[in-house]
Amino acid sequence: MSAERNVKAETKEHTVTGQIPWSETCFGCNGGPNEGVGLRLAVTDDGYVACRYFTKECHQGFPGFVHGGIIASYFDEVLWGQTVILAPEASAMTVEMNIRYLSAVKTGQEIRVIAKPAKVEGRHIYVEGFLLLPDDTVAVTAKAHYITVKKSNTLTEHENERMKHGEEPAYRTIRF
Numbered sequence: 001m002s003a004e005r006n007v008k009a010e011t012k013e014h015t016v017t018g019q020i021p022w023s024e025t026c027f028g029c030n031g032g033p034n035e036g037v038g039l040r041l042a043v044t045d046d047g048y049v050a051c052r053y054f055t056k057e058c059h060q061g062f063p064g065f066v067h068g069g070i071i072a073s074y075f076d077e078v079l080w081g082q083t084v085i086l087a088p089e090a091s092a093m094t095v096e097m098n099i100r101y102l103s104a105v106k107t108g109q110e111i112r113v114i115a116k117p118a119k120v121e122g123r124h125i126y127v128e129g130f131l132l133l134p135d136d137t138v139a140v141t142a143k144a145h146y147i148t149v150k151k152s153n154t155l156t157e158h159e160n161e162r163m164k165h166g167e168e169p170a171y172r173t174i175r176f
């Protein structure tokens with residue numbers, strides 16, 4: 001995805017085949033009223049992790065616009081979803097992330113945050129993604145580098161089981 005501003009993505013419909021497990025103790029997943037971001041990550045049949053999300057008023061920085069740190073959280077979470085597909089036996093921790101904020105993102109609208117298919121190189125996973133506004137403008141792009149660790153370094157067996165949620169995805173297709 002280029003860093004050019006005001007670019008509209010050429011979109012098509014993608015079929016959703018599943019959802020990444022989520023946890024109520026995670027800031028990115030927990031959707032309580034004022035508790036967290038509340039993202040749900042869909043997996044598509046062509047290897048993307050994708051998320052439709054209604055931006056919250058309580059996440060504003062400048063009035064009416066989503067805080068850049070919250071936008072970074074969207075990407076940390078959605079791009080991390082690729083690591084669950086690629087290294088399900090491990091946990092992946094973010095070690096680096098680069099974000100280009102091309103257009104401001106308003107609160108109170110439905111955006112889409114997308115992680116492209118990625119690949120593993122030993123313990124390293126590099127993922128790229130983009131955020132689309134309702135009119136398909138590419139507002140933000142991101143690149144992240146994750147490193148896998150033993151799952152037991154981040155979650156006990158009990159927590160790992162307790163945190164898995166197998167809810168059906170809320171939608172069957174997503175356009176991006």
Ligand SMILES: CCCCCCCC/C=C\CCCCCCCC(=O)SCCNC(=O)CCNC(=O)[C@H](O)C(C)(C)COP(=O)(O)OP(=O)(O)OC[C@H]1O[C@@H](n2cnc3c(N)ncnc32)[C@H](O)[C@@H]1OP(=O)(O)O
Binds near residue numbers: 021088
């Ligand atoms: C299917 C079941 C799924 C279950 C699902 C459960 C439900 C969901 C539950 C929960 C949702 C969670 C959602 C999370 C999403 C957000 C993720 C975050 O926010 S992560 C927090 C922020 N990140 C950190 O705090 C990392 C801090 N860094 C570290 O702790 C270490 O650096 C670590 C563990 C990543 C690596 O340390 P070492 O001791 O294991 O390994 P060494 O030997 O130091 O490094 C290995 C290789 O990586 C490079 N490396 C290490 N650190 C690097 C860095 N910072 N930058 C670049 N390279 C680095 C090294 O040069 C080395 O490279 P060479 O293999 O030799 O080529």
